[in-house]
Amino acid sequence: MTLTFATPDTPAIPLHVLSSDRLDGWLQNQSDQVRAWIETNGFTASLGSALMLPGADGQAVAAVVGYGAAASRKRGRFNLAASVPKLAPGVYALAGGVADDDLETECLGWLLESYQFETYRKQSGKLRQLIAPKGVDAERIQSFAISEALTRDLINTPAADMGPDALENAVQTLASQFGAQITVTKGDDLLESNLPMIHAVGRAAQQAPRLLDLRWGEVGPKLTLVGKGVCFDTGGLNLKPGASMGLMKKDMGGAANVIALARMIMQAGLAVQLRVLIPAVENAVSGNSFRPGDILMSRKGLTVEINNTDAEGRLVLADALALGDEDNPDMIVSMATLTGAARVAVGPDLSPFYCDDDELAAQLSAGGGVVADPLWRMPFWEPYEAMIEPGIADLDNAPAGGFAGSITAALFLRRFVTETPRYVHFDIYGWQPKPAPARTKGGFGQGTRAIFEALPKALGL
Structure with missing residues (x-):
C-alpha cells in the first residue's frame, strides 16, 4: 500500500479524463486506430469506466477514464477514484479533463483508493500511482x-x-x-x-x-x-x-x-x-x-x-x-x-x-x-x-x-x-x-x- 505520489520524473502513462460531453470532441483529434479501439470496446466515458490504449507493440501508451456527466458527478465524491481499480498497474500522469477546482479532491481520492488494511492479510500488491499535477500541493494531500x-x-x-x-x-x-x-x-x-x-x-x-x-x-x-x-x-x-x-x-x-x-x-x-x-x-x-x-x-x-x-x-x-x-x-x-x-x-x-x-x-x-x-x-x-x-x-x-x-x-x-x-x-x-x-x-x-x-x-x- 502506498499513499504517496510518484516522483515527477517517473516514466508515466498519459491519462485522459473524459466527461460524457467531451468524448466526441476528443475522438476527433485521435488516430483511426484509437477511435476504432474505443468503439470496439464500447467505451462511452461513463463515470467509473476505464480503458487502456495499446501501441503497435501491444504495450499501453495511454489510458482513458470516464468522468460521466456533471449531474452524475454531483451525486458522489472522489469520482476519478472510481476508475482507478480498472486501470492496469503502473504510473500515470493526468493529461487534462479535471477542472482546476477539483484537482486536489480527485488527487486525494486517487491516494485514498490505494488504502488497504493489511495487518492480518496481505492484500494485492498491484500499484497504480499518480504523478501530482502542477499546481497541486502534493505534501498537503499526502x-x-x-x-x-x-x-x-x-x-x-x-x-x-x-x-x-x-x-x-x-x-x-x-x-x-x-x-x-x-x-x-x-x-x-x-x-x-x-x-x-x-x-x-x-x-x-x-x-x-x-x-x-x-x-x-x-x-x-x-x-x-x-x-x-x-x-x-x-x-x-x-x-x-x-x-x-x-x-x-x-x-x-x-x-x-x-x-x-x-x-x-x-x-x-x-x-x-x-x-x-x-x-x-x-x-x-x-x-x-x-x-x-x-x-x-x-x-x-x-x-x-x-x-x-x-x-x-x-x-x-x-x-x-x-x-x-x-x-x-x-x-x-x-x-x-x-x-x-x-x-x-x-x-x-x-x-x-x-x-x-x-x-x-x-x-x-x-x-x-x-x-x-x-x-x-x-x-x-x-x-x-x-x-x-x-x-x-x-x-x-x-x-x-x-x-x-x-x-x-x-x-x-x-x-x-x-x-x-x-x-x-x-x-x-x-x-x-x-x-x-x-x-x-x-x-x-x-x-x-x-x-x-x-x-x-x-x-x-
Missing part, C-alpha cells in the same frame, strides 16, 4: 491521505489488539514522531487526579482505564482536541444485543480521528499550542461494573445519574472536557462515535456537528466543502436542556423516551465546557458500511479535513 489511513487502521483493528494499551501506544508513537510530550494517568491514579467518571466506566476491564494527554507547540492560540477512546463497548450491564455489538471496535473512532487531526496539524507545523485528550477505556462487564441507578461524581462537580450504562461515552468525555476547559484554551473540539441517533438522522456520509458560534460553524462547513469532507450543523437546542436534568442528580446520562438522542448528548457534554469561548462537538459514525470510491468498507475518517481547513481562519493563524 498528509491528508496518510492521516486518513491512520484513522482507518486504528478503527479496523479488532478490540483484542486495540485496547487501551494499544491506543496508548499509538499516541506514544505519534508523540515520538513529532516531538510531542505525553502524560498518561492510569488506573486508580485517575481517582487521585479527580477523573472519576473515566475510572468508573473502565474499571471493570482487564486493561486499566487511562487518560492520554498529549501536548505539542509552544506559541500561538490554544487548541484542545478531545476524542472518545472506548476501545470496545459491550453496553456494560445494559448489555448490547449481539447485532448491536458487532461494530463496537469502532467506538474509539473519535480518538482515531483526533489522532489523525493532530498528525495533520503537527505535520503542517501550524502555530498552535495543541493539546490532545483521549480517555481510553473498555466498557466491560464484571463484578465491579458501574450500574444503572448509580450516581457518579464528575470532575466538574456535577453529579450524573446513570440510567443506561451503554451511554458511557459522554461520561468519559465529560471528565476530559472539564480538564481541558480548565486550561482556558481558545477552542475545544470533541469527536466521538457517540449516538446512533446521529447516524439515523444524517446517514454515514455526513459528519454532524454542534457549535454555538455561527461564524465558526460557517468556517467549518466551508472547509468541508473545499476538502470533500461534508458536514451538517446540528442545534444545541436549549428547550431540551430539561431532558437531561433528572431531579435526583444534576444530569441524566440517558434521558428516557429516545427523542433527540444526539442533541441531548451534545447538551450533556456542553455542560462541562464553561470557560472556553468556542466549543465544537462532532457526533460521527466513523464507519463506511459498503465500498465507495476512495472509501473501503470499514473504518472511516470524518470531519478532520474540514476542521484542519478551517483552523487558519478560526484561530487567526
Whole structure:
C-alpha cells in the first residue's frame, strides 16, 4: 500500500479524463486506430469506466477514464477514484479533463483508493500511482491521505489488539514522531487526579482505564482536541444485543480521528499550542461494573445519574472536557462515535456537528466543502436542556423516551465546557458500511479535513 505520489520524473502513462460531453470532441483529434479501439470496446466515458490504449507493440501508451456527466458527478465524491481499480498497474500522469477546482479532491481520492488494511492479510500488491499535477500541493494531500489511513487502521483493528494499551501506544508513537510530550494517568491514579467518571466506566476491564494527554507547540492560540477512546463497548450491564455489538471496535473512532487531526496539524507545523485528550477505556462487564441507578461524581462537580450504562461515552468525555476547559484554551473540539441517533438522522456520509458560534460553524462547513469532507450543523437546542436534568442528580446520562438522542448528548457534554469561548462537538459514525470510491468498507475518517481547513481562519493563524 502506498499513499504517496510518484516522483515527477517517473516514466508515466498519459491519462485522459473524459466527461460524457467531451468524448466526441476528443475522438476527433485521435488516430483511426484509437477511435476504432474505443468503439470496439464500447467505451462511452461513463463515470467509473476505464480503458487502456495499446501501441503497435501491444504495450499501453495511454489510458482513458470516464468522468460521466456533471449531474452524475454531483451525486458522489472522489469520482476519478472510481476508475482507478480498472486501470492496469503502473504510473500515470493526468493529461487534462479535471477542472482546476477539483484537482486536489480527485488527487486525494486517487491516494485514498490505494488504502488497504493489511495487518492480518496481505492484500494485492498491484500499484497504480499518480504523478501530482502542477499546481497541486502534493505534501498537503499526502498528509491528508496518510492521516486518513491512520484513522482507518486504528478503527479496523479488532478490540483484542486495540485496547487501551494499544491506543496508548499509538499516541506514544505519534508523540515520538513529532516531538510531542505525553502524560498518561492510569488506573486508580485517575481517582487521585479527580477523573472519576473515566475510572468508573473502565474499571471493570482487564486493561486499566487511562487518560492520554498529549501536548505539542509552544506559541500561538490554544487548541484542545478531545476524542472518545472506548476501545470496545459491550453496553456494560445494559448489555448490547449481539447485532448491536458487532461494530463496537469502532467506538474509539473519535480518538482515531483526533489522532489523525493532530498528525495533520503537527505535520503542517501550524502555530498552535495543541493539546490532545483521549480517555481510553473498555466498557466491560464484571463484578465491579458501574450500574444503572448509580450516581457518579464528575470532575466538574456535577453529579450524573446513570440510567443506561451503554451511554458511557459522554461520561468519559465529560471528565476530559472539564480538564481541558480548565486550561482556558481558545477552542475545544470533541469527536466521538457517540449516538446512533446521529447516524439515523444524517446517514454515514455526513459528519454532524454542534457549535454555538455561527461564524465558526460557517468556517467549518466551508472547509468541508473545499476538502470533500461534508458536514451538517446540528442545534444545541436549549428547550431540551430539561431532558437531561433528572431531579435526583444534576444530569441524566440517558434521558428516557429516545427523542433527540444526539442533541441531548451534545447538551450533556456542553455542560462541562464553561470557560472556553468556542466549543465544537462532532457526533460521527466513523464507519463506511459498503465500498465507495476512495472509501473501503470499514473504518472511516470524518470531519478532520474540514476542521484542519478551517483552523487558519478560526484561530487567526
